[in-house]
Amino acid sequence: MTETETTLQNDIFLRVAKGESTDRPPIWLMRQAGRVLPQYRALRAQFAGFREFLFHPAAAAEATIQPIDELGVDAAIIFSDILVVPEAMGLPYDMVEKRGPLFPKTIQTAQDIADLISGEAAADNMEYVYEALRITKRELNGRVPLIGFAGAPWTIFAYMVEGQGSKTFAKAKQFLYREPVLSHLLLERITDTTIAYLKRKIANGADLIQLFDSWAGILSPAQYREFATRYISKICDALTEVPVTVFSKGAWFALEDIAALNCQVIGLDWNITPQEARARVGERPVLQGNLDPCFLYADHDTIRAGALQMVQDFGPKHIVNLGHGLYPDLDLESVRVFVDTIKTYRY
Ligand code: CP3
Helix, strand or coil, X not given: CCHHHHHCCCCHHHHHHCCXXXXXXXXXXXXXXXXXXXXXXXXXXXXXXXXXXXXXXXXXXXXXXXXHHHHCCCCXXXXXCCCHHHHHCXXXXXXXXXXXXXXXXXXXXXXXXXXXXXXXXXXXXCHHHHHHHHHHHHHHCCCXXXXXXXXXXXXXXXXXXXXXXXXCCHHHHHHHHHCHHHHHHHHHHHHHHHHHHHHHHHHCCCCEEEEEECCHHHCCHHHHHHHHHHHHHHHHHHXXXXXXXXXXXXXXXHHHHHHCCCCCEEECCCCCCXXXXXXXXXXXXXXXXXXXXXXXXXXXXXXXXXXXXXXXXXXXCEEEEECCCCCCCCCHHHHHHHHHHHHHCCC
């Protein structure tokens, strides 16, 4: 046991991530720190924009802890965004209200890639994130473990080339087909930066790292192997200090490849059943997920029944979560019903 573990009051999340058995599954929720909480909306209103909020480590720490106080989930996830990495590499972005991220400058040429900052130098530009981790760790005072995260290289690449959110990411995919050599060069630089960044997150208190590959599902299996899994694999191999969760949204087709990585936990969305996922990954990996966030729009009895069905379908070696982030307009009481159902469940 490491020092952080011995001082944790509730370490059920970390114990399950490491493959130990417990009497109930742990639970946390992607986007648990966010607009579903009234106290988040109040804090957010004090800042001109989302980025200003992120650049304020004490506020980020407060947002991180709000869902622990309000919902009693078993892990905190540092309040930040995956897009701080492209920004630290030299591509600033705006978060446009109701539209999402927008990058005024994007990657199109070899020169654009050469101009990027990467590795330790890029990691140096995210001191405000490490400061947020240190404050959070201090203020959490061992109540629950702290999750650090980053976007997986393909998802970061998609934003850097496309410049904004998109249903198809056709510009980013076009770049893969037309410029495979440059694509690998860019993915390499993102990967080096991500490793340096995550190692510092760990050094500043992250107890587990989750990689979000939000746009995994738009690649073909062959492209996913060539342009995504290869780089995720490098990150998993580099992060030997803490457990790693790989959440590749929509990548059910790549599940066997993901199970072969040096990661302890595999995140799942709702497009696969727990039984099929377990059959395909084998005994070893812990599975995390996978209720459709829209399930929480149902009435409370339906939510309770769905939560119980899910934990029974997964069995042990399972961390309860949704299949993607909480939607901001979900009713907080419905979220609470879901969490409480899991916390009172026993195997
Ligand atoms: O609670 C947590 O999960 C921690 C915080 C967190 C945020 N973003 C805060 C956030 C995490 C882990 C992320 C990851 C993230 N960011 C992903 C990967 C997960 C996923 O959703 O697939 C992606 C793709 C992003 C990029 C991003 N950030 C987009 C596309 C948007 C705009 C859309 C939206 O939901 O508003 C964001 C903004 C964002 N990131 C918000 C929050 C709370 C909302 C902004 C606000 O409150 O003003």
